Amino acid sequence: MKVSKKVVGVEYAIRDIVVAARKVEQTGMNVDYLNIGDPVQFGFQPPDNVKQALIDAIKNGENYYSTSEGLLELREEIAKKENAKGLSITADDILITNGVSEGLDMVISSIVEEGDEVLLPGPYYPPYASYVRLHGGIPVEFSVDLNNSTPDFDDIKSKITSKTVAICLISPNNPTGVVFNENALKELVNIANENNLYIICDEIYDQIIFDDKFVGIGKVAGDSPVIILNGFSKVHLMSGWRIGYIAFNHSPQLEALREHLPKLARVRIATSLPVQHAALESLRGPQNYIHDFVSEMKKHRDLVVKRLNEIPGLSCSNPKGAFYAFPKIEDNRFGSDKEFVTKLLESKGVLTVHGSGFGKQYGSGHFRLVYLPTIEILDSAMNKIEEFVTQ
Known part of the structure; x- marks a missing residue:
């Protein structure tokens, strides 16, 4: 049976790359997932009053x-x-x-x-x-x-x-x-x-x-x-x-x-x-949880950008918002940004997303990572990236 050409051509690099990460995990290596921009997967939760509003709506027949x-x-x-x-x-x-x-x-x-x-x-x-x-x-x-x-x-x-x-x-x-x-x-x-x-x-x-x-x-x-x-x-x-x-x-x-x-x-x-x-x-409801989340993300941003810019062969502009960094790969040892991301995953267990997945014209030669994980995980991941680039 045929499948629409429109669907065959659809790509979503952020989730597509997870397939490769699962294979790496099957070898026994631990993977640091720095690929997906979902705060909840990294331990952040909506406040209790918001959860309760959902529960109450269900109980009240909504x-x-x-x-x-x-x-x-x-x-x-x-x-x-x-x-x-x-x-x-x-x-x-x-x-x-x-x-x-x-x-x-x-x-x-x-x-x-x-x-x-x-x-x-x-x-x-x-x-x-x-x-x-x-x-x-x-x-x-x-x-x-x-x-x-x-x-x-x-x-x-x-x-x-x-x-x-x-x-x-x-x-x-x-x-x-x-x-x-x-x-x-x-x-x-x-x-x-x-x-x-x-x-x-x-x-x-x-x-x-x-x-x-x-x-x-x-x-x-x-x-x-x-x-x-x-x-x-x-x-x-x-x-x-x-x-x-x-x-x-x-x-x-x-x-x-x-x-x-x-x-x-x-x-x-x-x-x-x-x-x-x-x-x-x-x-x-109360909005203080947003302030707390943003304050924490700023600490994460500052750490990641500082560490990335200290690694020879990488440079990173300072993100003004959201929770992503988009470093440029200055080192020409790598054939492409996708090769960089794949080898980083396979050798160090750090999952990022190739920049060309966000548009080949201006995304190529970069990779994207999220700084939602804990400071400890981010610091460890930066060490692994530095080891990978400088080895």
Whole structure:
């Protein structure tokens, strides 16, 4: 039986690499998993009041289909959060999704037709390119200065064609930790407006910021066609519960999308109602656990970046947010970044992800690691990486 060519070509380096790690473990070697950005797998948990909200919802009979758009109270609370970052929206501008990934799929499937092009910051989170390709589009990478956290505006302008339909932003960025400042966001909005493009902005790491205050796209959006993706997996430590949302800016250019995209939500029926109640509690309840988590991540970031930059043959820009480092492999002994990652795993038991899995044009020659594990595990992993590179 045949399989769609669209599916055969799908890759997801972050999880694909785990197959190799399992084989290494079968030899008896312990593996340090620095590949996946899931705080919960590294011991971080949502607070007890959020867990209790989920339990209470189940016990109270909240086990039926919610509306396809999502629980009204949750959408109202999300609107407050987004308005605090600069938008001016209501619950009617919010659509609850099964994680950001579903929201991204819905948005891309609603705006991309065969041959359309979507601009992505290079390097990018793999599902962005995957969904664009699945829906017949072409992902086009633009350059970002990792040291200055600045997009290359001339590069963006040079890559806009009659087929371009959207610019995607991920800030803070996965895999680099880059955070775009207000001036960069303004210029990106201007470029999009000049070329009649949608702006899709993924802000799921919006509170995991280390050095400067986060500026959301909403602050500079005006009435531009901005679509924000966000969720509860990272900041609110609810990764396994799969809940996110789409927020539409008030823009005349989004009227058709606001009318038709919700049809996709109706087709998939609804998101989990008990989880929506938990998400509501995560927004209404105490927020100190977020501060504690971010403070811990800053310590981890500082250790990892310092250690990586002390290793001859590696260099690493300083991530401003999220929980990823994206070191550059300066040593030319390795044929490719994938070879580097594979040999590091096989010889030292440290699992990272090859940079080319985040886009070959700007990801190649790098590797990504997460600094979610304990300080002790990270320090040990840095020792192993140093031994591997310098041996």
